[in-house]
Amino acid sequence: MSRPLARVTAAALACASLAALAQVPEFRVGVEAAYVDVFVSRGDAPVVGLGSDDFELRDEGVPQPVAVVASDVLPIQALFVFDSSSSLTNEKRAALRRAGEILLAALRPADEAGLLAFSAEIFWLAKPTRDRDAVRRALARMEPIGATSVYDALLAALAVADPRGRTLIILFTDGRDNTSALDASHLKAVAERTSALVHLVTVRDALPQPGRPIRAPLDRTALDDIAEATGGRVWVANSVATLGGAFERIAATLAARYVLRYEPRGEPKPGWHRLEVKLRKGRAQVHARRGYWAPEH
């Protein structure tokens, strides 16, 4: 059952472990229900209070009837993927701890959070848990060491994302990559095949700068592609001092997200399905996955 993660089918839920079912006991749907996470904004301000009639969703160009469902029936698994390479100064470390607090505060009780740290090595500091204090303790344990495997860390987060639910990946890096086996070009196709929503946060210094580099520059265009393909985005803070603002805006998107449910008409063909989500009336930016992959039957 490798249905693309943008789609959560009843079959997937049936296959889920009892423990996972216990997390969402009230969730029951038809065989081919699909769910799409959507965030709507005007400028930087989230647009709230929208209903089912406000949205238009097309799957491969075919309009689909949608229903807005309460987002808390599908808990979030939030994976904080934080750069702990040697460039992590005390100031950045403090900023990341504050960022973690901001994000934890935005989660609902049923949501899980985990902390995956990376330098050259990628390692769990806290596996996904509802225990917020465990994550806080893990944030406090972040120590700067070694080089930077940004792309391999993002791949790892996509791979461990919960395929049955809504995984939110928030990756922070303050620098460039120098030890990954993968590069940005490898990741977009992977991100499209998962249901994870990816937000990438960086500071301006990490983007291409004149002078002699020692680490591979982050490919901003490719990162935008990866994040936007999943319905997320890249947030660039001007400095460490303004990093908290980026995380506050991500937290705001969490609180104001819509989960659209629809039952695709007809037999879904295998391969890439282009999704378009927009508002029927009014002007606003709608952030949602650009599509999903349907497996061979």
Place this chain on the structure above:
Amino acid sequence: MQRGVGLLLFAAVSSGPAITVAGTAEAGIGARYEFVLNLYAEGRHAEAVAALAEFPWKELDDGWQLLELRMRALRSCPTCPDTLLDRLPLKAAAMLHFDVDVALRPANVVIEQPPTCSGRHARRASQFAELLALRVDGRDFARRFYLVMAQRAQWDACLDEAIEWWGHAGLERFPNDPELLLTVGAAHEKYARLTDRSPTPHLRNALGPLAAAVQADPALLQARLHLGRVQWRLGELDEARRTLQNGIAQGGEADERYLAHLFLGQVHAQAGRADAAVEALQTALGIDPAGQAAAAALAQVLLLRGDTTAARAVVDRALTRPRDHFDPHWNYLSSNATDIDDRLDDLRAECGR
């Protein structure tokens, strides 16, 4: 501290009677300079470095002008005796100038800040290496000196220095040296990874030296690894596969075999041969079960073919398995050598008279 030692030594040389340097007046490179070179040759490295760091550059240049004349003569008659060159500790001179150069570079605040590249003392060290390369008793030392300097500059991301100062300069004196060719190619490859612009020109620059290194020493497995990876990054997938498979057939150390299977897996993946990619990457993980680079590459292939459960299992194992060594890929692009400091120490140990 450095200044104090320098003044002390200057006083010793100036006051003269306790220390006499035979033939100094005849040679003309400067008594103080020659004294400090000999100090280094005697193994008193720290004192010599501190003293030379205080020398006015003009004084060193004056000494070098004479040596340049001797070098020209040496080029036309490599076997002719030269009392000055026979007397001077030339190996010590090369190493001392390098050590002074390192001592004068500002320290990095954090490890990921670009290290400062070599300055004029390293340039002078390269000139002594050129002199050594002309002498029968200095050639082997000079070759290893060029090589380790190129590798060190590559490690510090001083890539122009690695390629031009040390790599090409070394190859002028030691054409077709496989290790120098490998290092020049690997430095171009690293350039491709680090540049903000298109990597393709740098990858193309890497191809020639790496192919020549393989040709010069078919047993040099590292050269095949780098050549195969560069071919892959250039999209020459069939060539890359052949190069890496030939490398794998050679055997090699565990780290080299791990990298060969990792890159071969990535070549297969890019060519759309998912099954072959999985097999190669699983072999890499068989060699280094904690290898996160191979785990990431394998999980990528598995996710692309829809096998999310297997991908998750591979990553779960890689994240939780205890590690007692670096993933070889983490150092792969830093330098093609990881024992640079040991080999610098070996060279220092050979500087005695």
